[in-house]
Amino acid sequence: MLENEAAPVAIPPAPVEAPHSSAPPSPGAREFLTELACRSASATLLGIFAYGAIRQWLAAPARITLVLLVVTACVTVGLSLFSKVPAKRDWTPMAFVCSVGGTYYFLAVQLAPGVHLVPEWAGATLQVLGLAWQLFAKASLRRAFGILPANRGVVSSGPYRFMRHPMYLGYFMTDIGFLLVNFDVRNCIVYGAQFALQAGRIWREERLLSDDEQYRAYRQQVRYRVLPGLF
Numbered sequence: 001m002l003e004n005e006a007a008p009v010a011i012p013p014a015p016v017e018a019p020h021s022s023a024p025p026s027p028g029a030r031e032f033l034t035e036l037a038c039r040s041a042s043a044t045l046l047g048i049f050a051y052g053a054i055r056q057w058l059a060a061p062a063r064i065t066l067v068l069l070v071v072t073a074c075v076t077v078g079l080s081l082f083s084k085v086p087a088k089r090d091w092t093p094m095a096f097v098c099s100v101g102g103t104y105y106f107l108a109v110q111l112a113p114g115v116h117l118v119p120e121w122a123g124a125t126l127q128v129l130g131l132a133w134q135l136f137a138k139a140s141l142r143r144a145f146g147i148l149p150a151n152r153g154v155v156s157s158g159p160y161r162f163m164r165h166p167m168y169l170g171y172f173m174t175d176i177g178f179l180l181v182n183f184d185v186r187n188c189i190v191y192g193a194q195f196a197l198q199a200g201r202i203w204r205e206e207r208l209l210s211d212d213e214q215y216r217a218y219r220q221q222v223r224y225r226v227l228p229g230l231f
Contacts, residue, residue: 045077050073072130099148126180
């Protein structure tokens with residue numbers, strides 16, 4: 001080696017980053033897992049309620065209103081398990097409390113027999129009418145419904161020609177039908193709270209949908225929310 005020749009310098013290899021055991025989930029994966037967890041919890045709660053209610057009914061098969069309460073819960077919660085995932089949903093605390101409380105109120109209902117303010121058949125008739133109205137509204141929405149307030153598109157056909165939130169009228173009818181035949185203090189409190197929560201839920205839905213120009217135009221055409229001429 002010549003005296004003026006620089007000695008070669010050994011360059012250490014660049015450190016290699018150790019591979020992660022698992023990559024962090026993408027936003028799409030997180031949304032999917034959240035949706036899966038929520039729907040699994042809904043199915044579990046519905047199953048627990050239905051099991052307890054059916055046991056009560058087997059002890060007193062004449063209680064048709066109790067069976068219809070289970071059917072209504074299955075329609076409300078069961079169909080939501082297959083609803084379309086919306087692009088925008090309201091996760092604010094108030095919306096969450098109103099929606100979850102207004103939907104799963106049946107878990108707090110007193111299932112044991114109460115006071116009959118009207119005959120069983122009268123309450124059951126009101127429940128059937130309310131359930132039919134709910135199904136009519138849900139059929140108009142197709143899969144565009146769910147638990148939390150969300151923008152799933154504006155629908156103006158079917159019962160939505162007459163009121164902006166017709167499904168809540170069906171809920172009210174089925175609830176009153178059950179309460180009139182199973183009247184007690186606990187159920188009065190539960191259903192009173194449920195009606196208040198549903199009113200809050202409607203308000204949150206209106207607030208969210210008001211950002212949609214198409215919904216604002218629809219609101220100008222259909223003035224009433226639930227009861228034409230009143231509300």
